[in-house]
Amino acid sequence: xxRRHFVGGLxxxxxxxxxxxxxxxxxxxxxxxxxxxxxxxxxxxPRYPGMGMAIYNVAEQVERASAGRLKIKVYAAGELVPAFxxxxxxxxxxxxxxxxxxxxxxxxxxxxxxxxxIPFGLNNAEMNGWLYYGGGLELWRELYDPHxxxxxxxxxxxxxxxxxxxxxxxxxDDLKGLKMRIPGxxxxxxxxxGGTPVTLPGSEIxxxxxxxxxxxxxxxxxxxxxxxxxxxxxxxxxxPGWQEPGPTxxxxxxxxxxxxxxxxxxxxxxxxxxxxxxxVAAEYTNGNINALEQLANDPSVExxxxxxxxxxxxxxxxxxVIAELVENDPASAKIYESFKAFKDKSTLNQRxxxxxxxxxxx
Amino acid sequence: xxRRHFVGGLxxxxxxxxxxxxxxxxxxxxxxxxxxxxxxxxxxxPRYPGMGMAIYNVAEQVERASAGRLKIKVYAAGELVPAFxxxxxxxxxxxxxxxxxxxxxxxxxxxxxxxxxIPFGLNNAEMNGWLYYGGGLELWRELYDPHxxxxxxxxxxxxxxxxxxxxxxxxxDDLKGLKMRIPGxxxxxxxxxGGTPVTLPGSEIxxxxxxxxxxxxxxxxxxxxxxxxxxxxxxxxxxPGWQEPGPTxxxxxxxxxxxxxxxxxxxxxxxxxxxxxxxVAAEYTNGNINALEQLANDPSVExxxxxxxxxxxxxxxxxxVIAELVENDPASAKIYESFKAFKDKSTLNQRxxxxxxxxxxx
Numbered sequence: 001x002x003r004r005h006f007v008g009g010l011x012x013x014x015x016x017x018x019x020x021x022x023x024x025x026x027x028x029x030x031x032x033x034x035x036x037x038x039x040x041x042x043x044x045x046p047r048y049p050g051m052g053m054a055i056y057n058v059a060e061q062v063e064r065a066s067a068g069r070l071k072i073k074v075y076a077a078g079e080l081v082p083a084f085x086x087x088x089x090x091x092x093x094x095x096x097x098x099x100x101x102x103x104x105x106x107x108x109x110x111x112x113x114x115x116x117x118i119p120f121g122l123n124n125a126e127m128n129g130w131l132y133y134g135g136g137l138e139l140w141r142e143l144y145d146p147h148x149x150x151x152x153x154x155x156x157x158x159x160x161x162x163x164x165x166x167x168x169x170x171x172x173d174d175l176k177g178l179k180m181r182i183p184g185x186x187x188x189x190x191x192x193x194g195g196t197p198v199t200l201p202g203s204e205i206x207x208x209x210x211x212x213x214x215x216x217x218x219x220x221x222x223x224x225x226x227x228x229x230x231x232x233x234x235x236x237x238x239x240p241g242w243q244e245p246g247p248t249x250x251x252x253x254x255x256x257x258x259x260x261x262x263x264x265x266x267x268x269x270x271x272x273x274x275x276x277x278x279x280v281a282a283e284y285t286n287g288n289i290n291a292l293e294q295l296a297n298d299p300s301v302e303x304x305x306x307x308x309x310x311x312x313x314x315x316x317x318x319x320x321v322i323a324e325l326v327e328n329d330p331a332s333a334k335i336y337e338s339f340k341a342f343k344d345k346s347t348l349n350q351r352x353x354x355x356x357x358x359x360x361x362x
Numbered sequence: 363x364x365r366r367h368f369v370g371g372l373x374x375x376x377x378x379x380x381x382x383x384x385x386x387x388x389x390x391x392x393x394x395x396x397x398x399x400x401x402x403x404x405x406x407x408p409r410y411p412g413m414g415m416a417i418y419n420v421a422e423q424v425e426r427a428s429a430g431r432l433k434i435k436v437y438a439a440g441e442l443v444p445a446f447x448x449x450x451x452x453x454x455x456x457x458x459x460x461x462x463x464x465x466x467x468x469x470x471x472x473x474x475x476x477x478x479x480i481p482f483g484l485n486n487a488e489m490n491g492w493l494y495y496g497g498g499l500e501l502w503r504e505l506y507d508p509h510x511x512x513x514x515x516x517x518x519x520x521x522x523x524x525x526x527x528x529x530x531x532x533x534x535d536d537l538k539g540l541k542m543r544i545p546g547x548x549x550x551x552x553x554x555x556g557g558t559p560v561t562l563p564g565s566e567i568x569x570x571x572x573x574x575x576x577x578x579x580x581x582x583x584x585x586x587x588x589x590x591x592x593x594x595x596x597x598x599x600x601x602p603g604w605q606e607p608g609p610t611x612x613x614x615x616x617x618x619x620x621x622x623x624x625x626x627x628x629x630x631x632x633x634x635x636x637x638x639x640x641x642v643a644a645e646y647t648n649g650n651i652n653a654l655e656q657l658a659n660d661p662s663v664e665x666x667x668x669x670x671x672x673x674x675x676x677x678x679x680x681x682x683v684i685a686e687l688v689e690n691d692p693a694s695a696k697i698y699e700s701f702k703a704f705k706d707k708s709t710l711n712q713r714x715x716x717x718x719x720x721x722x723x724x
Contacts, residue, residue, distance in 0.1 A: 032429075064629035065427060067394075123719060125486065125520065128640060129647030158487065159715035222711070240718035267426035268630065274637035278490060285491030288715070289707040296710060303714065311722050345651040347723050348658060352665065353521035353583070353650070356602035357485060358717040360673050361709050 032262040038072045040097035041090070043083040043104060045202070046076035050223055050287060051249055054155040054280050055099035058251060061272040062265075070265050072097055083201070087252070091147045096257035099154060102140075102250050103184050109147070111331035114339050115140050117247035119186050119318035122343055124156045124246035124281055126350070130342045131248065139335050148255040152273035155249035155280030158288070160241030161225065162306055163218030164209065164234035169306060172313045181205055181217035185325075186243030189317045202228075209233040218243060222295055223287030231301050238304050242314055249280065394624040400434045402459035403452070405445040405466060407564070408438035412585055412649060413611055416517040416642045417461035420613060423634045424627075432627050434459055445563075449614070453509045458619035461516060464502075464612050465546050471509070473693035476701050477502050478609045481548050481680035484705055485608035486518045486643055488712070492704045493610065501697050510617040514635035517611035517642030520650070522603030523587065524668055525580030526571065526596035531668060534675045543567055543579035547687075548605030551679045564590075571595040580605060584657055585649030593663050600666050604676055611642065 040059065044052035059072035075095075077083035086098035087105050102109075103116040114121075115136070122130060130136040131153050140151050163182070167174060176194035180187075187197030200208055200217075208214045210233040217234075218241065219225050231237070251273050261269070295301050326333045402421065406414035421434035437457075439445035448460035449467050464471075465478040476483075477498070484492060492498040493515050502513050525544070529536060538556035542549075549559030562570055562579075570576045572595040579596075580603065581587050593599070613635050623631070657663050668676075688695045 061629060061633050065626055065633060067624075067626035120722060123716060125643065125647050128644040129651070132641060132644040133648035159719045161714070221715070239714040240722065241715075242719070242722060245719045262429075264427055264429035267423060268633075271423050271427060271630075271633050271637040274640060275633040278636060278640035279494060281487065282490040282494040285487050285708070285711075286495035286704075289491070289704070289711045292711045292714075293707050305714075305718060315722065342648075342651070345655050346647070349584070349647075349651045349654045350720055350723065352523070352601040352654075352667075353603075354485060354716060355720040355723075356667060357521045357604070357607045358712055358720075360482060360602070360604060360677065361713065361717075 032069075032264070034069070034262065036070045036261070036265070038070065038096040038257065039080065040072050040074045040099060041077075041079075041081045041086050041095050042074065042099040043077050043086055043101070044099070046079075048076075048224075049227060050157060050220070050280060050284050051101075051155055052076070053283065054249055054276050055097070055251065057276045057279060058099075058154065058269075058272045061275065062268055065268045065272065066265055070261070070268065087147070087149070090252050090254050091149055093148070093254045093256060096254050098250075098252045100250055100252065101247060102151070103247075106184060109143065109331075110325060110329050111143055111335050113185060113325075114332070114335045115143075115151070115153075115248060115250065117244040118322060118339075119189055119243050120245065120315045122246055122339070122346070123350070124158050124248075125354070126342065126346050127156060127246045127248045128153070128277070129346070130339065134342045135338050136342075139338060143331055143335070144252070145255070149252045150255055150258045152251040152253070152270070153248050153277045154251035154273045155277055156284075157220055157244075157247050157249075158281055158284050159221075159246060160218065160244040161221045162238035162241050162243075163216055164225070164230045165216040165236040165238055166209070166212070166234045167215050168236060169238060169304075169310055171307065172310055175310070178216060179214045181208065181214050182243060184243075185318070185321055186218070188321050189243070189314055192317045192321070193314065206230065206233055221284065221288050222291035223284055226291040226295060231295055231298055235300065236302050236304050237295065238306055240306070242306070242311055242318075248277075251276075394431075394626070396431070396624065398432045398623070398627070400432065400458040400619065401442065402434050402436045402461060403439075403441075403443045403448050403457050404436065404461040405439050405448055405463065406461070408441075410438075410586075411589060412519060412582070412642060412646050413463075413517055414438070415645065416611055416638050417459070417613065419638045419641060420461075420516065420631075420634045423637065424630055427630045427634065428627055432623070432630065449509070449511070452614050452616050453511055455510070455616045455618060458616050460612075460614045462612055462614065463609060464513070465609075468546060471505065471693075472687060472691050473505055473697050475547060475687075476694070476697045477505075477513070477515075477612065479606040480684060480701075481551055481605050482677045483607055484701070484708070485712070486520050486610075487608075487716070488704065488708050489518060489608050489610045490515070490639070491708070492701065496704045497700050498704075501700060505693055505697070506614070507617070511614045512617055512620045514613040514615070514632070515610045515639045516613035516635045517639055518646075519582055519606075519609050519611075520643055520646050521583075521608060522580065522606040523583045524600035524603050524605075525578055526587070526592045527578040527598040527600055528571070528574070528596045529577050530598060531600060531666075531672055533669065534672055537672070540578060541576045543570065543576050544605060546605075547680070547683055548580070550683050551605070551676055554679045554683070555676065568592065568595055583646065583650050584653035585646055588653040588657060593657055593660055597662065598664050598666050599657065600668055602668070604668070604673055604680075610639075613638075 086100040090098040102112040178195035448462040452460040464474040540557035
């Protein structure tokens with residue numbers, strides 16, 4: 001696949017030369033007529049609600065804001081490259097853009113996991129504070145630079161749900177032998193708690209849960225879970241999603257492709273990703289409240305809180321898992337130092353603001 | 363003041379004619395070379411951290427993304443028009459852009475208050491969900507249309523603090539006779555609880571509190587309050603900010619000015635406001651945690667939670683105040699119906715997500 005399609009030559013020949021008319025604005029600031037046609041690949045089904053819509057929205061806004069000078073054609077998972085191969089495809093320059101979750105790169109770039117979510121980590125507001133103002137995004141860019149990728153935060157699901165269970169979780173003993181679809185660090189925490197984490201693609205979850213091949217699954221939250229029909233395959237809907245308290249999604253751009261953009265198109269891509277970062281969260285907030293209303297009124301569903309001692313136990317294991325990750329990987333150590341310092345300071349602030357306010361709702 | 367400066371004529375004469383080279387992209391999508399120089403007025407001091415930075419960030423991003431075709435010069439409060447006259451100045455077309463808080467328009471457009479914050483209303487995540495996906499922004503645009511204004515959500519401070527007090531609040535009786543700087547609906551709630559709400563410009567708050575002319579003041583939260591030095595004028599720092607649980611700031615654009623923009627510049631302004639809406643929140647999240655660390659370590663400051671019965675009492679009064687507003691103003695009634703429906707559905711979702719997750723931090 002050609003990395004870029006230059007239509008600029010033609011346009012230049014036709015006399016697009018803003019500098020000649022207004023010398024005060026010449027140079028880097030002047031709009032270039034060069035046109036770009038990019039491709040984007042994702043790990044999501046086509047136009048999947050919430051997370052999957054992010055890159056379509058980026059593409060649409062970039063095209064409008066650039067008057068068509070930068071067009072991004074979106075390919076859903078499997079249409080051009082398989083899900084979970086987004087990182088490599090964009091890194092190699094097969095395509096210019098990817099939309100994904102950074103924790104899928106575990107094994108390749110372990111430290112990337114901090115930029116989506118870690119168990120008992122940061123919520124959506126905290127992730128944004130850390131990434132945009134607390135040094136997180138600089139660390140992310142530094143981590144991806146050797147892979148020729150420029151990452152942008154681009155969507156957040158908010159606190160996820162703990163998942164759908166066909167077994168009650170009344171104590172830590174109930175985790176023993178639990179066969180659950182739960183990927184990544186959360187899965188490793190479950191394994192150490194005596195459970196059996198399994199990895200399944202989205203398409204196989206429903207049947208596996210319904211047939212009893214697995215006892216439980218986490219997916220996202222009410223908005224995506226209801227659409228998946230998971231309430232028809234399990235009775236207990238547990239909260240909160242300790243494994244993913246505020247997962248950030250990523251838009252990655254190939255470094256050479258990024259460097260080829262004039263400044264104005266770089267600015268357009270940058271603000272479009274920032275806009276969509278918040279937009280996805282807003283879509284989830286609205287989608288979740290409507291889906292939850294349905295689920296809460298479904299007599300076959302029991303909404304349950306994990307017992308505090310189960311959460312405490314899982315958190316203590318999560319601390320161990322993260323400590324090992326940090327011990328074995330210098331990049332993770334550097335990033336976690338920043339992440340952890342932010343979280344430690346943030347906890348009191350969250351307590352006196354969001355938590356104290358939400359407590360007035362009881 | 364001239365509303366717009368057309369530099370487009372010159373550029374067109376120099377041959378900016380992208381359509382002649384690529385007919386597939388002709389028409390509304392093609393970039394126009396027309397240039398705009400706009401002015402923006404605000405109700406904030408120059409480059410005031412958080413809320414005051416929003417419009418500078420919009421201006422900077424719009425200028426970069428448009429390659430200088432849309433420049434917005436920002437005037438702080440009093441530099442061109444006084445604070446609190448932003449709405450009228452933009453409505454009349456004296457300037458093209460304003461950045462403000464919609465609840466300042468109380469008395470002129472009472473229903474506008476719902477789009478900033480109401481006591482015990484929506485938090486930041488909920489405001490974004492309601493505005494962008496729950497119909498809130500459409501109602502806001504409808505409300506401002508007769509005033510020739512197009513509003514955009516453009517920043518959020520997050521849950522504010524209850525304020526700085528030189529009297530302890532141990533029961534509802536302690537609210538009686540309390541002289542407190544607290545504007546808007548929150549002030550009305552305090553008045554009905556037996557207190558005396560006063561309105562003071564920011565510049566007079568510190569001295570009034572220090573001299574005992576007032577017993578208490580609310581301002582914003584740790585980030586802005588620390589910079590103001592309020593910890594030197596009062597001992598008790600109460601939370602949560604029941605009066606403003608997630609205030610959204612507004613960018614307003616004069617309707618004719620907006621209509622004059624080509625589609626690509628409209629898209630740029632739209633995504634810049636969306637990007638900055640989240641950016642301000644991220645700045646507050648990071649700023650608050652660092653400021654709170656200092657305040658929590660200051661031996662002269664006591665961080666206090668309002669007693670639950672005080673919050674319950676204030677909420678019951680707030681319900682009365684809002685019921686009266688809704689009874690007397692059809693626009694408020696229509697908007698509150700949508701707002702309240704969103705809040706009612708959202709409460710369970712917040713409880714099982716953000717609140718349940720933050721409870722694991724205890």
